[in-house]
Amino acid sequence: MAQVYTDADAPxxxxxxxxxxxxxxxxxxxxxxxxxxxxxIRVIVGARQGLSWERAHADGFEVCxxxxxxxxxxxxxxxxxxxxxxxxxxxxxxPALRPAHALGFAHGFNIxxxxxxxxxxxxxxxxAPKAVGPQLRRLYLQGHGAPCLIAVHQDxxxxxxxxxxxxxxxxxxxxxxxxxxxFQEECEADLFGxxxxxxxxxxxxxxxxxxTLVEAGYAPEVAYFECLHELKLxxxxxxxxxxRGMQFAISDTAQYGAMTRGxxxxxxxxxxxxxxxxxxxxxxxxxxxxxxxxLAGRPVFRALEQADAAHPIESIGETVRARMSLGKE
Numbered sequence: 321m322a323q324v325y326t327d328a329d330a331p332x333x334x335x336x337x338x339x340x341x342x343x344x345x346x347x348x349x350x351x352x353x354x355x356x357x358x359x360x361i362r363v364i365v366g367a368r369q370g371l372s373w374e375r376a377h378a379d380g381f382e383v384c385x386x387x388x389x390x391x392x393x394x395x396x397x398x399x400x401x402x403x404x405x406x407x408x409x410x411x412x413x414x415p416a417l418r419p420a421h422a423l424g425f426a427h428g429f430n431i432x433x434x435x436x437x438x439x440x441x442x443x444x445x446x447x448a449p450k451a452v453g454p455q456l457r458r459l460y461l462q463g464h465g466a467p468c469l470i471a472v473h474q475d476x477x478x479x480x481x482x483x484x485x486x487x488x489x490x491x492x493x494x495x496x497x498x499x500x501x502x503f504q505e506e507c508e509a510d511l512f513g514x515x516x517x518x519x520x521x522x523x524x525x526x527x528x529x530x531x532t533l534v535e536a537g538y539a540p541e542v543a544y545f546e547c548l549h550e551l552k553l554x555x556x557x558x559x560x561x562x563x564r565g566m567q568f569a570i571s572d573t574a575q576y577g578a579m580t581r582g583x584x585x586x587x588x589x590x591x592x593x594x595x596x597x598x599x600x601x602x603x604x605x606x607x608x609x610x611x612x613x614x615l616a617g618r619p620v621f622r623a624l625e626q627a628d629a630a631h632p633i634e635s636i637g638e639t640v641r642a643r644m645s646l647g648k649e
C-alpha cells in the first residue's frame with residue numbers, strides 16, 4: 321500500500337521562502353500557478369512569446385523567458401508536453417541550473433526513460449495531480465482538492481520530499497490525499513492506464529460497439545446514445561461510489577447482463593493483450609516508438625488522428641449534442 325499524506329504531514333514552510341517558476345502555461349501550468357499563488361506562494365511564469373505569455377500576463381503573473389525564470393527561481397516545475405521537454409531542458413534550463421535548484425515534474429516519462437539527466441547537485445521531484453488543469457483549479461476553489469502522487473528521484477538537499485509535499489499541499493492535493501510513489505511506477509502505470517483504459521481502450525470499445533449496432537441496422541443516433549452518451553452516467557456512478565456502488569444503482573436486468581457478458585468481452589485474449597501493452601511500456605518499447613515518431617514528424621500520429629476524426633460517431637455526436645444544447649437555451 322502507498323503511503324498517504326494529508327495537510328498535517330505537509331507544512332508549506334519549504335516553499336514559503338522560495339520562488340516557484342512554472343515553465344509552460346498550458347492547462348496544467350495555468351491551474352498550478354493559480355493554486356500556488358492562492359496558497360501564498362510566490363510564482364513567476366516562464367513562457368515563450370505568444371498565447372501562453374499573453375494569457376499568463378492577463379492573469380496577473382510576472383512572465384519572463386524560460387531561461388530567465390530558471391535563473392530567478394529556486395523551484396522549477398516543468399509543465400510543457402513530454403515530447404517538448406528534452407529540447408527545452410537542454411537549451412534553456414540546463415545551462416541556467418545551479419546547485420540546490422529543485423526541478424519538478426508532473427509525469428515521470430523523461431526522467432524514467434532517460435531523456436533528461438539532471439546534474440547530481442539539484443533536487444528532482446514529482447507532483448502528479450490526478451486531475452486535468454481545469455478540474456484541479458475548480459476543486460481547489462471549492463475547498464476540496466485533487467489527489468496527487470509524489471516521488472523523489474534525487475534528494476541533494478535532504479529536503480526534496482518535504483518540498484514535494486509542500487508543493488502538493490499548495491495545489492490542494494493534501495485535502496484529498498497525497499500518495500507516495502516512484503518515477504518508474506507513476507510513469508509506467510500512467511501510460512498503461514491511458515492506453516489500456518482511459519484514452520485507448522474505452523474509446524476503442526465505444527467505436528466498436530457503435531459500429532456493431534449501425535452495421536446491424538440500428539439508427540446511428542440510438543447507437544450513439546447507448547454506446548457513448550450514457551457512458552457519463554455510469555462513470556459518474558463509478559467515480560462516486562465504485563463499481564459495486566454503480567451496480568446497486570442500475571437495474572437488475574442491466575446488472576445481470578453486465579456480469580454475464582462483460583466477462584466475455586474481457587476474455588483471455590484481451591487479458592493477454594493487456595499484458596503485452598504493459599510489457600511494451602516497461603521494456604521501453606513504447607517510449608522508443610513515441611520518441612522516434614516525433615523525430616519523424618509524427619506520420620502515424622497524424623494518420624490515426626485523421627481517421628479518428630472521420631469516424632461516423634463524431635458527426636453523429638456533433639448533431640446530437642447540438643440538439644441537446646439548443647434545449648438548454
